[in-house]
Amino acid sequence: MADSKTKTKLDLKPVFFGKKEKKLLLDPLNDNNPITVQVLGICSALAVTTLATKALTMAIAVTLVVGFSNLLTSLLRKLIPNEVRMIAQLIIIATLVTVVSLTLQAINYPMYKELSVFIGLIITNCIVMGRLEAFAMANDPWTSFLDGIGNGLGYGVILLIIASIRELLGKGALFGFKIFGPGSDFLINTQSFSLLHWYAPNNLMVLFPSAMFVLGVIIWLHRTWNSKLIDAS
Amino acid sequence: MELINIFIKSAFIENLALSYFLGMCSYLAVSKSVKTAYGLGLAVIFVLGITIPINWLIDHFLLSENGLFGMDLTFLRFILFIAVIASMVQLVEMVVEKVSPALYSALGIFLPLITVNCAILGGSLFMISKELNFSESLVFGLGGGFGWFLAIVAIAAIREKIRYSNVPAPLRGLGIAFIITGFMGMAFMALMGIDPAALMGK
Numbered sequence: 451m452a453d454s455k456t457k458t459k460l461d462l463k464p465v466f467f468g469k470k471e472k473k474l475l476l477d478p479l480n481d482n483n484p485i486t487v488q489v490l491g492i493c494s495a496l497a498v499t500t501l502a503t504k505a506l507t508m509a510i511a512v513t514l515v516v517g518f519s520n521l522l523t524s525l526l527r528k529l530i531p532n533e534v535r536m537i538a539q540l541i542i543i544a545t546l547v548t549v550v551s552l553t554l555q556a557i558n559y560p561m562y563k564e565l566s567v568f569i570g571l572i573i574t575n576c577i578v579m580g581r582l583e584a585f586a587m588a589n590d591p592w593t594s595f596l597d598g599i600g601n602g603l604g605y606g607v608i609l610l611i612i613a614s615i616r617e618l619l620g621k622g623a624l625f626g627f628k629i630f631g632p633g634s635d636f637l638i639n640t641q642s643f644s645l646l647h648w649y650a651p652n653n654l655m656v657l658f659p660s661a662m663f664v665l666g667v668i669i670w671l672h673r674t675w676n677s678k679l680i681d682a683s
Numbered sequence: 684m685e686l687i688n689i690f691i692k693s694a695f696i697e698n699l700a701l702s703y704f705l706g707m708c709s710y711l712a713v714s715k716s717v718k719t720a721y722g723l724g725l726a727v728i729f730v731l732g733i734t735i736p737i738n739w740l741i742d743h744f745l746l747s748e749n750g751l752f753g754m755d756l757t758f759l760r761f762i763l764f765i766a767v768i769a770s771m772v773q774l775v776e777m778v779v780e781k782v783s784p785a786l787y788s789a790l791g792i793f794l795p796l797i798t799v800n801c802a803i804l805g806g807s808l809f810m811i812s813k814e815l816n817f818s819e820s821l822v823f824g825l826g827g828g829f830g831w832f833l834a835i836v837a838i839a840a841i842r843e844k845i846r847y848s849n850v851p852a853p854l855r856g857l858g859i860a861f862i863i864t865g866f867m868g869m870a871f872m873a874l875m876g877i878d879p880a881a882l883m884g885k
Binding site: 486489490491492493494496497536537540541543544545547548551552566567570571573574575576579657658659660661662663665666667669670671673674677680 | 701702703704705706707708711712758759760761762765766769770795798799800801803804805808809812851852853854855857858859860861862864865866868869871872
């Protein structure tokens, strides 16, 4: 790991992954998590977390959009006049989201149908806009890109946690594999693979309120564990 | 009749905030006091009521296959819709400032926030997926906005009261707001069984 002294002395040999870069990538996973700390991007985080595969797709899509829109905005930051920066940023994001949406349609159309409007809503996902405003407009392309990817990952981790809990308790499955509850063929085949076949999946877990409860409890646990995040008010 | 049906459905049964999770960011950020929540709610009704019909016109006359350009340009939807929303918000801001300075000072700070409120873009995208016609999309916009307004004013009122309760420290603020919203969502789920068409004796 090169220290800052060599960095200033040898400008020709920039540090691609030093301490600062690592911090940029890892900070959003805990201390500065976009969902549980900055409270950004909640809408999609809750809507797509009924199934773990949906959450995973969404997490990848958002990570790509945040990373590349940060990169593009940072490259263009000196050309964008301050008065129209919102619209310029939105156009960059909307273009990337169109690319992601068309790609997803080509790769996995049923998944695209399932995510419905929420792929389009990445445009107004506050994480993307927030990172562009707070970071990419003032930093160089490489660190902006890392910051974007880091925030995308921080978002993805929470998404996967919520989705696993909801799918496990609501459908008795994880990534589509049956774990809890009676198998679909349990009347014929009583030996069908299932760890806890007495558990009846609770449908409330895939509905609106439980998403709120699960995220509320996750925030509670996160703040209990990391007490410097506690709200003073 | 059909229009009243759509209004009730979009405001209560398919509430944008409490059954589709739309606009949650500003819903949580601006619900600390009833007064500001009220202002933002009004601004959302306003902007939804304007942008959804405009986006309908754009989708119908510019982007669709039998529109002005005669080809399927629907892949431009996201870019055009968000551009319309951003410019409409700017325009509304300017008009309100000229016409009614009192309303402007009440809404002022919230108007720019609305561009990135996903309830607005979500409303336009739902308008596409529900295949509404022009008047229906106008009513859908107003109804959806009204439902969102109700939700944010309700949570703001509850959060004002809960400040006097003894909530565990790590749960304070954000955590408890989520859990309350969950309960509100449960209450709204009770409205799901309502069929406006049946109520009107159809």
